[in-house]
Amino acid sequence: MKLPRSSYNWISLTGAVVALFSLFMIVFLFVVSTVLGQGGSYLGLFMYIVLPAFLLLGLVFIPIGMLLKLRRDKRRGSGEEAGRMPAIDLGNARHRNAALIFFSGSILFLLLTAVGSYEAFHYTESVEFCGTVCHQVMEPEFVAYQNSPHARVACVDCHVGTGASWYVRSKMSGLYQVYAVATGNYPRPIPTPIANLRPARETCEECHWPEKFYARKHRIERHYLPDEQNTEWDIVLQMKTGPEHSAMGLSEGIHWHINPNVKIEYMATPDRGKIPWVRYTNLRSGEVTDYLYDGVALTAAGKDTLEQRTMDCVDCHNRPSHSYSSPMNFVNRALTAGKLPRDLPDLKMIAMQVLMVPFPTRDSAYRYIEQEVNAYYNAFYDDRMAEFRPRIDRSVRVLQEEFSKNIFPYMKVNWETYPNHIGHLETEGCFRCHNDRHVAANGRKISMDCNLCHHITAQGPVGEMQVANVFESLEFIHPNDPEGGWKDYICSDCHKDVYK
Template sequence: MADEGSFRKEWLRPFFFYGNNWISLLGGAITTASAMVLVGFWIVSIFGHGGSSNPYLGIIFELILPGVFVAGLVTILIGILTRRSYLVATDQVPSFFPEISIHDPIFRHGLDFVVIATLINFVIVGTACYRGVAYMDTVSFCGTTCHVMLPENTAYHISSHAGVACTQCHVAPGTAGYIHAKVNGTKQLLEVVFHNYPAPIMAANKLPAASTTCLGCHDPASSIGDKLRISSAYADDEANSPTSSLTMLHVGGKDSFGRLSGIHGAHMGKIEYISTDSSNQTISWVGKTESDGSLTEFTSGDPKAAATGQRRTMDCIDCHNTVGHAFTTPEDALNKDMALGSPAVTLPFVHKEGLALLKENYGSPELAQAKITAKLITFYRSQYPAVWNSQQSQVNAAAKTLVKIYNSNIFPDMKVGWGTHPNNIGHTNSPGCFRCHDGSHNAGNAKTITNDCSACHNLLVSGELHPKLLSDLGLQ
């Protein structure tokens, strides 16, 4: 009891006496309010996460709020030292410090100040945190706050998933996914602050399993059957001669009788693979677990050599890897926009000239816009003055389209160029399907992963001018 009395007399009384100033009282209110918000957040995290799953929550709750808490403590100390220095300098330090009592009007007024200021700060800090969390759940925050995300944000807005929030694909549900997202978000913040982020940013092997994200909206087991794909291309001649190709894709799935068919059906079940590169473009080993539980192993190269590397379970993203961020090739992008009307096919050699301009290196979006526009206008002014005079608006529109294509796919600062992000659907512009279906992945029992094209699609028309089949289908 003597020790307790000594502690109250020698430490608590001076602390409360010197701390009874507006600076320390404000610091106490700040510390208390931030502590209340932090404790509330921890309780929600432990007993049931029902709020935001944004990966950048760690910025607020692991960095900012603890910083505010410490700042409040420092403010208390500054107030105490300031008042003590003043009282010592003016010889106003009392011979004994007053008793800590609620009946002391000075102490009571200080306590009232702390309570009121704490409530006000709690509302302010809590509201600010809520608004901050709500903002961090938006695509705008994920895509524009950090300049390093410019390529992904640009591609996202022209992808088929442009209406899906970033967190729905990049954050797995549940406590484990939530904690991982917070830690990862804080790590990414530090990488940006210290300029230690990767360029380009590659998402392979970093996304949650499709079973926790994609399958919330999609059902790969549903029977889709066949889909007709029509693509247009333009030649590099003066007339930009258009051709069409028709492909019947056997998407398949599982029918009402449980029968598997097509592309989706062939890849259901447990399939594992080992890749020798970080972007999963070179696959050296494939393992398929059969219906009886046995494992069939396919290797590329020496079948006796043991496969080394991390085994990964194949899921949607291994093929649909650019579904949320649509990067393309200059040929595909130009053909698609020409089919939509700009650049206009009436402009001589616009396909050839457009491709040449898209494949040049400009160094920045601003230079790309200036040089693409100037060079295309110069070409038509010098080579086709009559076309320039009669179709000036079409030339300007073509230049804008080429600039849009270039600046949607090329980001020099992040080292993103044509082909940096390969598309694993198909096998025209990158290995894609041929990563496994190349005829060289063999099993010990003489089985080979098929490279029979008809197993996945039939090419009905290839590069024909005005194909009759399109007319027969009423599509031309």
């Protein structure tokens, strides 16, 4: 079979070999992954992104080689095509072959491109692509995601949403991210909040219909105090997520903020931690109320350093899928689940001591947890070590496991890096606004009333719990605080370092 002379050159030849080899590899990997039902993020990366790029590069090299050769021949003034552009003559066997190869090749290539780009689209939208390709970088988010209520919701459903323009936007910023990862030039931790996250109205509300009102929810919090018996202290709350009766819609309760007639705007520091200005607009009556922190008006210069936002789901649910628990929370949960032995004396206390230390790597944390827990029981319970041994070993294993799900030294991520704005115990959360210090001109405050958002219906150590009557709420009792000293501060003032 004969081809035009211009195609006999090293560049075109190399291009053809690279293209053929890539094509072969793509088909081979495709067959392997479908027949064996195995794949993985890296296989996809090669099949849909790296190899097609080489295939395309190879194909581009073929005409480039031919053009260069034509030019060279022209300069030398020799060769059949010298001095003119190639004319296609189907009577010529060489030209016929070349044209045949070119057209059938193009059709095949277009077909493969259509299938390939469809697959590539799906692949780059897949959880495995987002979560595991750059695995060290995305590890914290991916691990937390797998333990979240949204473990089966694709990353792109929240981060990209539907529509071509957001798809393109996300891929453009994705290109920069690939570059940042390849050069090791990415921030650790990844900064939060995300500046260009798509508005929650267009993502969360695709699945959560705000007009479908959530009723009040019963919540049981189990705490274990840092004493010898790991005393269990329960708090039962009725969360006023919705109104007293569902017929009242979003007219009251926590989700009142997303009532279509309500618009709440605020200005905050870039981490959204401090909120000196809040505006509530009643969209039905047009009435506007401005709340100022301690009644102090903002200066023009002060305003420039602040970010303005309209409140949506993510201002409260900022960790719907990547929630990093504090040691207090994950140890309480493991004790409740029975993974940690409640009957091992002092366990809560020693767990808090070893987990609050900052660690440079996961291995050093694992070693430290093992050493310190063992050292503690050797020092204080040496006479009962034989009896305790299995429980100590289990505790060490569980603490290490829980550590790995919530704290990520490589990316410098823990519960403090990404504070959760729901609640008010360990971070200010709702109390960023609801602290009785945001005052309107008419004297109205954004309330911190303990019964505004929930009723405490029972509390105390098991067996001696204080219980409220129906429709009534108890005054909060703080564990180990007979004087009620907690009332002089807000919870997070103490709780951000209670166990440090």
